[in-house]
Amino acid sequence: MKCRRKNTSRGSRLRGSGSGATPQTPVSSAPGPQQHTPLCADATGSVSVLRIDAHTEGSIQYSGAVAVGPNGYVIGDIYAAEIFVEGSISGNVCATRTLRVAGSAKIVGDMQSPRVAVARGAQLRGNIATQGGLGPPSNLDDSAVNALLSGDGVA
Amino acid sequence: MSQSEAATPERVSLLGPKSVLSGDYATTGDLVILGQLDGGRVQAAYVTIGPEAHVSAEIHTGSIRIEGVVVGDIYAEVAAILHATATVEGSIHSPQLTIQEGATINGAINPGLANTGADLKHLPQLAPLRAARRAR
Numbered sequence: 267m268k269c270r271r272k273n274t275s276r277g278s279r280l281r282g283s284g285s286g287a288t289p290q291t292p293v294s295s296a297p298g299p300q301q302h303t304p305l306c307a308d309a310t311g312s313v314s315v316l317r318i319d320a321h322t323e324g325s326i327q328y329s330g331a332v333a334v335g336p337n338g339y340v341i342g343d344i345y346a347a348e349i350f351v352e353g354s355i356s357g358n359v360c361a362t363r364t365l366r367v368a369g370s371a372k373i374v375g376d377m378q379s380p381r382v383a384v385a386r387g388a389q390l391r392g393n394i395a396t397q398g399g400l401g402p403p404s405n406l407d408d409s410a411v412n413a414l415l416s417g418d419g420v421a
Numbered sequence: 422m423s424q425s426e427a428a429t430p431e432r433v434s435l436l437g438p439k440s441v442l443s444g445d446y447a448t449t450g451d452l453v454i455l456g457q458l459d460g461g462r463v464q465a466a467y468v469t470i471g472p473e474a475h476v477s478a479e480i481h482t483g484s485i486r487i488e489g490v491v492v493g494d495i496y497a498e499v500a501a502i503l504h505a506t507a508t509v510e511g512s513i514h515s516p517q518l519t520i521q522e523g524a525t526i527n528g529a530i531n532p533g534l535a536n537t538g539a540d541l542k543h544l545p546q547l548a549p550l551r552a553a554r555r556a557r
Contacts, residue, residue, distance in 0.1 A: 364522070366522070367520075377530075381522050381523060382520055382522065382524065382526065383520055383521060383522035384518055384519060384520035385519060386500070386502075386517055386518070386519040387517065388518065389532065390518060390530040390532075391530060391531060391532060392529065392530060393528065393529045393530070394520075394526045394527070394528065394529075394530050395526070395527050396524070396525045396526050396527065397527060
């Protein structure tokens with residue numbers, strides 16, 4: 267596993283590397299007017315969200331929520347309280363509270379979190395462990411979860 | 422969701438909530454498990470595992486919907502759906518996996534099987550389970 271860069275500070279900013287098509291993808295604590303606003307941004311309230319919309323190499327440790335956007339591609343491990351994945355991750359994913367995987371996501375690596383939600387269409391390869399018992403109940407709006415899991419036939 | 426032919430009661434095998442079955446089980450139709458099944462291998466077109474069910478077996482199926490406990494590997498050619506009440510101890514081989522938040526999993530996730538094009542019309546229906554509940 268390559269770990270060239272480690273981002274531990276809250277103020278760390280990740281910018282798109284060499285992708286001119288991505289117009290200004292700064293990491294901000296406030297959900298932007300993007301179409302793919304991470305669900306966890308609403309859920310966590312004051313908790314800041316590290317949003318990644320670019321190709322990123324290196325492990326990420328963050329005290330808040332990490333959202334990997336649909337264009338995000340992370341090579342390295344991610345440790346955070348809450349993780350929401352719409353893009354690709356090549357590495358282990360460890361969320362101390364919740365891990366949500368959208369249908370567009372692609373993860374190659376082990377996943378660990380007391381609460382895991384995977385939408386249909388997500389491509390996963392690796393181990394999943396939900397050991398450690400259920401974490402605190404999610405304050406995420408149920409309708410938002412259902413919207414995330416929409417179309418999968420889950421009643 | 423449209424009611425597919427697969428969900429008609431004639432094709433559904435039901436293992437009731439008080440039942441305990443030890444051994445292998447194979448059917449060409451659907452299988453709804455509400456009780457306990459301890460065996461080596463379960464094979465069915467569509468498998469639905471109820472919330473009170475406990476299955477210790479290797480499961481081979483087209484699609485599977487899990488609300489109860491499964492101890493063993495799962496091979497689903499089309500799709501696997503884990504509800505929030507589901508507990509799975511074993512690897513899941515399926516090109517399409519849906520996990521509702523709250524499900525307990527301990528095992529490997531592997532797309533494994535050849536992608537069958539994931540015919541979404543043939544996802545397992547809840548209808549057999551609901552019909553079984555009504556019958557009780």
